[in-house]
Amino acid sequence: MHIGLIGLGKMGFNMRQRLRDAEIEVTGYDRNPERTDVESVDALVAKVPAPRIIWVMVPAGEITDSVITDLAGKLEPGDLVIDGGNSKFTEDQKHEALLAEKGIGFVDVGVSGGVWGLANGYGLMAGGDPDRVQAAMPLFDALRPEGPREESFVHVGDVGAGHYAKMVHNGVEYGLMQAYAEGYELLEAKDIIKDVHGTFRAWQKGTVVRSWLLDLMVKALEEDPGLSKIAGYVEDSGEGRWTVEEAIAHAVPAPAITAALFARFASRQDDAPAMKMVAALRNQFGGHAVRAPGARDAGEQPNDNQK
């Protein structure tokens, strides 16, 4: 089997290697000349034998959109495009329709596993026509961990379902990380706890909360005790937002996942307008002291708890 792979970043680069380790021939393209196998997408299309499978592994949104639009003009009927990025599921039907006009197939795949996927294998969630999913099965089998296929691969439904499942996966991931992180902060705050790192380390085997994320917490604390080198500033990349939007659209209460999302937003604020207003209101009704921006170390007056 010989496929094309567009995007050789943190994910795609490792995936090329894992596919090759499984004796699948991969022609990769990336703008980075040190990583790419060919000079252009045209060259990639020329090199991969028809009917082609082209796996797209580039940042979601505009870049994925432009790559797939470009492929629609370059591929042939019978070819298959797989979007393995974190595209929003609503993009998938658009891409499927665009490609279908040219007789090109489309499958969306959510890929989980991060930078560890090369060694561990990736968890995969596919959406699309059963025949097309089947056609790509050798790739899925190469990418996923060894063992029963159903423990690391699922054909979730029609086009869009793979990315939807991955979106929910990432939303859940937000919630899991937040729960562990709240526990971490509380243990750090409590003086009777003399070994926070050791506590997490001891949760790795036997406990109800054991997980891969927990193992990574332990590793992070080993590499940087007290996390002294890292700021409490957390980006979000879309899937958490979409998960909450979908929860709202379907009237599903999702307070824990949403709490995780909002905690990220708040982590990026130095001086939240909302909290400026709460401080202003307390000052208005109760005469409670306020702080000037930048002066976060001033104290309140002793009488402040009466209003």
Add this chain to the structure above:
Amino acid sequence: MHIGLIGLGKMGFNMRQRLRDAEIEVTGYDRNPERTDVESVDALVAKVPAPRIIWVMVPAGEITDSVITDLAGKLEPGDLVIDGGNSKFTEDQKHEALLAEKGIGFVDVGVSGGVWGLANGYGLMAGGDPDRVQAAMPLFDALRPEGPREESFVHVGDVGAGHYAKMVHNGVEYGLMQAYAEGYELLEAKDIIKDVHGTFRAWQKGTVVRSWLLDLMVKALEEDPGLSKIAGYVEDSGEGRWTVEEAIAHAVPAPAITAALFARFASRQDDAPAMKMVAALRNQFGGHAVRAPGARDAGEQPNDNQK
């Protein structure tokens, strides 16, 4: 009528004035020599005719506790102590028992109205024996706004009930402020909104959300457009915490009030340990860029949304 008033801070000072305006004689004591009427609590006790009513209006917790303990040794059977501060309701039974040993009565009163109470009158919630509450009614009538008594005064129940009602009042207040503040931040964040201050100002009459707190928001924005002089740093003084603890004790879901409490906690954190951990985890599994503490302006890599 002639009463004693201990504590002439932001609340007590105004309350003395309002009581005097109602032709109630008040002997006030405060450590601040510019505010006090007498040199000591002893002098206050000596000056107020028996059976005495002594209104305590000092910070909740240790100070209130020491003042009431002190009074227990100085007052006479038949006297009455009123705690008008924001004491935790669990303190009240302790104080009642302490005073009862000496034949001294006790009433707890939640007092709301802040620095505006002098002009507007205070909302009052009392707990205690009906006869004792009745004995203090002239004070309550002087302190509360004009109009029907039931619109600004309630005898909630036995000792502790007044402070409990005030605690819930303040918990609700946390939630109300947070809701308005979130709306404020969202309006500020939206480019099509050209007049945030004007929007709040226009909510003052006719709308469903009109309230006194809203009026204060408008006033705050008039005094400091954009709240440029105030940091997004918000203290909490106990009642919000107790409200959530009581919600938990009674299995009452209180997500909005709790959100307000946690938002205050987060407003006081520069670099939350929990969010350091979430950042560390994202770095561990996805290779996502992290920031060093203090370097909050760095950017993530473009490929970061794939894991």
Add this chain to the structure above:
Amino acid sequence: MHIGLIGLGKMGFNMRQRLRDAEIEVTGYDRNPERTDVESVDALVAKVPAPRIIWVMVPAGEITDSVITDLAGKLEPGDLVIDGGNSKFTEDQKHEALLAEKGIGFVDVGVSGGVWGLANGYGLMAGGDPDRVQAAMPLFDALRPEGPREESFVHVGDVGAGHYAKMVHNGVEYGLMQAYAEGYELLEAKDIIKDVHGTFRAWQKGTVVRSWLLDLMVKALEEDPGLSKIAGYVEDSGEGRWTVEEAIAHAVPAPAITAALFARFASRQDDAPAMKMVAALRNQFGGHAVRAPGARDAGEQPNDNQK
């Protein structure tokens, strides 16, 4: 002045009356023959003198969309359509463009005040071209409460800004109601509180939490003590969802408003799938007893707190 008003439901019916009370001539149309002034929109258009102002006050979404589309085909250049419903702000630009093709103007207005607006006047938030907003000012002045215009009317920005401000208004309203409601439930749950209704009644004057919504709580408790006639089942009509979506889009933490939205979702669930899963998990790891659907009164085993 003589305007057309389409939609004579709970809001429009009262607004027609209030406009007429201010000596504005109103020709109203509604599908309900008992309320309508004319037989059809055509008849309404024929009766209102050009340049016409047509106020649309129908349910947001498809109905508003079809009414405005219909008007685009029936009105003349120079006419003005005002959408006073709770349309999503993203609809407004679409409607403006559609009408602009025919030379017809568009203004969006958020209207707050509910069924009390007839007596109290409405709070109004307008978006659109300043000249068009000015043209409709006599209507706004008639609808809003007496007193300074800026306390009940605001021109928030261009088309869409009025509905955006109303959306945030309603999001805030969700949060306010939830905060009061949590306080209500906690007071109801606490045995030492002997007069919950009286407590809310006493918050009406003087306290920090006094508001119109609080007055309505008191009224509701007067009409139905203990709320025995009303189920804890709460609908939501869109603006709360949009507010949270916009908060997410702008990375604004909105935990209190979101808590209120999710509480409504949860109130409509008899047997939430998420909580079925949590129960199933507890059973899996700890052998904790579960209940069959419908059997909500069974107890757990005494030893259940060990896992």
Add this chain to the structure above:
Amino acid sequence: MHIGLIGLGKMGFNMRQRLRDAEIEVTGYDRNPERTDVESVDALVAKVPAPRIIWVMVPAGEITDSVITDLAGKLEPGDLVIDGGNSKFTEDQKHEALLAEKGIGFVDVGVSGGVWGLANGYGLMAGGDPDRVQAAMPLFDALRPEGPREESFVHVGDVGAGHYAKMVHNGVEYGLMQAYAEGYELLEAKDIIKDVHGTFRAWQKGTVVRSWLLDLMVKALEEDPGLSKIAGYVEDSGEGRWTVEEAIAHAVPAPAITAALFARFASRQDDAPAMKMVAALRNQFGGHAVRAPGARDAGEQPNDNQK
């Protein structure tokens, strides 16, 4: 080694077996005559050789308290009591002091692993004097999974620290379960997802969210597809409440864990007073339809989204 074990419920029964499998002699006592080895605690004390180790594994709270109080009167100086239940950490110092009066040592141990601990081993968190912890190490080594000790055992600090760590463990566990459960409900709600069970199954290997709890979700869905036999009613046993209380006491924002706790509270309410009040308020200001208790299937009027 020969120890006593009081409490042979879901946890203790399995622990006795696991200790015996490691060739530790165990004399167990339980009120259940089918499970106990001796007729009474006196008989147990008589049978275990001094210096004794007595492991208490009974429900937290009053039962644990009475068992330890009883032991204080029956054991000898030099003996050691281990509380392995889910006692609140504040109980531990009390028990330590009580036993210390008699020269008896005390160690608190949080034990995680549930009904699977017999096969998998338990995760253990100990608090207490180092010598006493060391004395019990053969027990810990027998109970925990094979492999490096630090991956399943930690000496967290002085007395109370073990139970504190276990409390946080359980709080985190609440958050993790809630996050997965929200994802489950959302996947169930989305029509394009054709295989919810398969999706969770496929998350077991390779994905970022893989964990033991996830494995149990898959098992639960295998045993009861759609969870049709289980109600969405979830008890809580204390540790989640204490975790939130401790978060509040230390000003640690814990929104995800708290969301999980409140979701459990809400799952047990048929008709929440708070939501009755929100429904009542919507009716008051907007004339929105309400439902009578028990009539949860009625609809709202179409015009309800205008207020």
